[in-house]
Amino acid sequence: MTPSIDPQPMTVPDLLKRFVPTPLKQQFRLGSIEVAVETNDPAIASTVRAGEAGPQATGPSFLWKLVRDGDVRDELCEPMVIEGDRVAALSMGPACLIAVDYNSRELVGFLGVAIDDRTFTGRILPLLRRLTQGRASCELGRSAASSDGQPNA
């Protein structure tokens, strides 16, 4: 017997993790850009702050929304970048999914639990900086591709 059509007292599960709260807020300067960080992970919040003092920000601000994804235990894979018109996305497998919209000046990302503090500082943070400054694909070289199909080697 199946349940009746009347709605059950439950909410639709958040399978995409779209609604994970990111209550921790931090700010730092990246060159002339003021970056506001929102995250659910204290380690990310403290890492982006450390050693990030810089000159007075003069450019428009940028928002990073970074979700630590507790369900993803995969290791990082080879990076892959897709670039489009005023957007870019970067994947290193399920452990690292990032997208940037340069019009709205927002970067969002999911980071798996296998990315420890050292990996975040040494590999991910530099990528986030380069994406924010719009120069990820040239840094990543051969693994990058633009969405109009031309490898960005």
Add this chain to the structure above:
Amino acid sequence: MPFDERFAIAGTNCLVRTNCRAVLDALDGWRNTNGEHPRRSFELNVLVRPSGAPPGNRSPHFRGLGQWVFAIFGPGELFVFDLLRLSVAAVVSRQTAEEAAFWRTVLVPLSLGVMGTAMGLVPLHCACLDFRGQGLLIAGPSGAGKSTLAAELARRRFSFVSDDWTYLEFERGQLHAHGLFAPVKLLTDAPRLFPELNSLKPAKSLNGEMAFEVNPNQWFGSRVRSKSNPTWLVFLERTGQGGCALEACGSARAREFFLSSVERLPAEWSKMEARRSEIIDAVAARQCWILRYGGPPQVAAEALADLCERTFDDAVHRPTAHDGP
């Protein structure tokens, strides 16, 4: 990208750009041969990598935040959906590019599932059959038997539109229900009900379930249509007893059912949510029934065929309160 082509998919105009012709050929069934120019449109940009690992066994991974949805089906592959720009960017292996079934049964439904609401094309979890040009939507909780009943109706005088997901939109003020020429998915006990499937073997479907995925035209002799005009809405409820009973259902109850099962949207997408609610209101304003049955699907199919026959004239000529903007 050296290749590009427009396709008419479920009331949308999909521009595909790629460096591999196999991707375009996989979408052959949606080639825009009748010159339709739907006003809703989205882009699919697919870069095929000449080398790289094939996807292996697919265990999809999905995440979404703000305007973005990510999908990964295998190593070295990525799909990124941008709900703001209504575009999909993808990098895939050559093996995936050449796997026509992946594009038809996974990527196209996924693209409309993820971006449909942003285009005013609402994906609802229901089957759709067509009876003399009028649509019968069959909804109900998981396990209620929507696909089985859709298959049984397809064996009769109903045309098949969809058995799982149906895409609803207003076009020129009229509600339309679209399907994707997807196969009917039946569970492993299907040959007991449909002996014509005895020669088939079930296979693992995308969600890992073993199932028969069959073309309703080939196996049930049903005409397959890409769309219909929803006229009847029936909710299925399986009971422990045999028999079959139809009961009228109020539109408020129908509306609640759909609203409780659609994807949650972020607060910043409130306009999109309002548009979705309008379409759900219009669906709920159809002639609406609850069908409770506990016997074989033939009994329920007979009851629905009788309902459609009996109420056809009334349903077709009856003005509907919620036809669209």
